[in-house]
Amino acid sequence: MKSLRVVFFMLLAAVPALAHHGGAEYDSKTIVLTGTIKEFQFTNPHSWIQVDVKDQTGKVVEWNVEWGSPNTLTRQGVHPSSFPVGAKGTFKVHPVKTGAPIASFVGVKFEDGTTVGKFDAPDATE
Amino acid sequence: MSGIRLAALSVVFLLASGLGYAQNGGQSGDQNRAQNGKLTPFDQLPDWTGTWTMIGDTVFDQATRVGKGNAWTPGVREHPPYNDVYEKKYDDHIALRDAYKFPDTNNFCGIPVNYPRILNLPDAYEFVVRPDEFYIIAENGENAMRVYTDGRPLPPKEDLWGTYTGVSVGHWEGDTLVFETVGLKGDRDNDAILDRTGAVLSDVAHVTTRVRKINDNMLQFVVTIEDPKALTKPWVVTKQFRKQKPGLFLYDYGCAENNRNPVDKATGEVLTLDPNGKPVH
Numbered sequence: 001m002k003s004l005r006v007v008f009f010m011l012l013a014a015v016p017a018l019a020h021h022g023g024a025e026y027d028s029k030t031i032v033l034t035g036t037i038k039e040f041q042f043t044n045p046h047s048w049i050q051v052d053v054k055d056q057t058g059k060v061v062e063w064n065v066e067w068g069s070p071n072t073l074t075r076q077g078v079h080p081s082s083f084p085v086g087a088k089g090t091f092k093v094h095p096v097k098t099g100a101p102i103a104s105f106v107g108v109k110f111e112d113g114t115t116v117g118k119f120d121a122p123d124a125t126e
Numbered sequence: 127m128s129g130i131r132l133a134a135l136s137v138v139f140l141l142a143s144g145l146g147y148a149q150n151g152g153q154s155g156d157q158n159r160a161q162n163g164k165l166t167p168f169d170q171l172p173d174w175t176g177t178w179t180m181i182g183d184t185v186f187d188q189a190t191r192v193g194k195g196n197a198w199t200p201g202v203r204e205h206p207p208y209n210d211v212y213e214k215k216y217d218d219h220i221a222l223r224d225a226y227k228f229p230d231t232n233n234f235c236g237i238p239v240n241y242p243r244i245l246n247l248p249d250a251y252e253f254v255v256r257p258d259e260f261y262i263i264a265e266n267g268e269n270a271m272r273v274y275t276d277g278r279p280l281p282p283k284e285d286l287w288g289t290y291t292g293v294s295v296g297h298w299e300g301d302t303l304v305f306e307t308v309g310l311k312g313d314r315d316n317d318a319i320l321d322r323t324g325a326v327l328s329d330v331a332h333v334t335t336r337v338r339k340i341n342d343n344m345l346q347f348v349v350t351i352e353d354p355k356a357l358t359k360p361w362v363v364t365k366q367f368r369k370q371k372p373g374l375f376l377y378d379y380g381c382a383e384n385n386r387n388p389v390d391k392a393t394g395e396v397l398t399l400d401p402n403g404k405p406v407h
Contacts, residue, residue: 025226025396039401043384045235050401064386064398064406071249071265071377075370100406102398 026094026104033063033091033103040083042070049083049105051091065093067105067117082116083108092119165257165276172301172338177374178251178345178367185321186246186363190220206325212356215313219324227394230322234389235381239269240290240318241307242333242349245365250376253337253345253367260296260303268379273305280308288329290318302338312356328355343369 035053049065067073070080089110093103107119182188187205208216222228231237239247247266254261258276262269273294280295288311296305311318312329319326331353340346345367352360386399397405 025398041384041401044380045232045383045385046387048384048386048401062400064400066386066398069249069266069379071379074377075250075374096398098407100398102406 025096025098025102027097028094030092030106031095031103033093035063035088035091037083037085037087037089038062039085040080042073042080044069044071047073049091053101061101063091063093063101063103065091065103065105078116087111090119092117166298167257171255171257171298174253174255174339174345176252176372177370177376178253179249179370180245180247180251181344181366181368184246184248185323186325187321187323190223190323206351206356206361207358208356209358212326212328216323216325219319219326222394223322223324226396228322228324229389229394229396231317231319232322232381233385233387233396234317235385237317238290239264239267240310240320241271241292241294242335242347242351242363242365243318243320244269244271244291245347245349246321249379250370250374251367252376255303260305265376266379267381273303275303275305280306288312288314292333296335302336304334304336307333307335312353326356327351327353330355340366345369 033051033053035051037049038052039048039050041048041050047067047070049067051063051065052060053063055061070078087110089108091108092106094106096102105117107115107117107121109115109119206212206216219228232239244262244264247264247269249264249266251265252261252263254263256275258274260273260275262271262273264270271291271294273296275296275298277297278295281293286293286309289309290311292307292309292311294305294307296303298304308331310327310329310331310333312331313319313326314329331351333352334350336348336350338346347365347367348362349365350360350362351357387396388399389395390397400406
């Protein structure tokens with residue numbers, strides 16, 4: 001499982017991940033969410049990671065975290081099994097500017113220390 | 127519509143797989159050009175086999191990539207040289223985009239992209255060279271475009287009614303494919319934008335494209351757009367594609383499979399749906 005979660009950044013990574021609708025709705029700032037994966041939709045036109053996150057009041061909020069097409073992601077080493085249901089992790093995301101629980105995916109570090117995406121990239125934090 | 131397009135792509139793949147590819151034989155432009163019904167043989171055509179991805183962003187006007195950016199700053203963007211009428215249209219589209227109310231036709235999952243937007247897509251490409259035709263096959267969409275290189279002329283004007291990718295005929299000048307594209311629908315129905323900034327052409331656009339390998343791993347398209355209804359002078363844009371490592375698989379795209387970003391037709395706003403299909407607020 002560990003190897004399945006490792007993303008290999010190849011030349012394809014330079015392609016914008018959210019070209020289907022542009023991504024202008026997302027803020028350029030990065031925020032950190034800690035939560036549990038509820039579902040991973042490895043589907044076109046975009047993949048979606050559903051993450052249960054406790055807000056400041058303790059209420060569980062389901063975040064909708066968007067990533068690229070499975071076609072491109074699979075060539076970067078991402079698989080349908082890369083986001084196991086029930087796995088806990090720390091997510092770095094770009095939230096939408098409206099404040100809704102919607103974001104574009106940057107990277108995640110799971111409890112076992114494995115990462116997917118650009119979690120450790122220098123530009124992934126502010 | 128998706129089924130028809132998938133079937134068409136299947137035919138393209140079958141034709142291409144059965145005929146193979148060849149290296150260029152170093153012929154001159156006149157020798158390579160298909161004339162008098164003679165086709166350029168496989169062994170004189172360049173090798174563009176493999177999988178390719180576009181280099182750079184999916185917009186032509188880079189300065190409009192984020193927010194208003196430098197969209198109104200002269201001289202800093204790859205700006206279409208629009209006349210006043212089309213400059214106004216473009217500015218209106220950018221303003222709508224900045225308000226998240228610009229309905230990029232990609233969000234409708236079923237409308238093909240136009241030419242030259244087919245050169246502005248993420249995911250992977252294949253460029254299929256045959257003596258009689260050249261195909262652009264874009265994984266994203268899926269989208270495909272045909273260029274006839276069998277020496278036929280463009281159709282007469284009465285047979286051009288305006289389609290997304292128009293009609294293209296081309297010829298070989300050495301290792302360079304040169305093709306003309308006409309019969310584009312332009313902004314007639316507001317569903318044929320060049321990129322998500324909302325750049326558009328009119329229905330009289332005439333596009334000349336030169337394609338060649340600039341090294342073993344880079345394919346370059348130089349696109350010259352002439353449009354007397356929308357532009358004050360020819361607009362030249364360049365798109366480059368990088369060859370990927372061998373052995374990659376390409377897949378169907380199925381945009382409608384799980385489109386959680388449909389367009390609210392009443393407002394033009396792009397929605398985000400939850401896994402149950404309800405808008406997230």
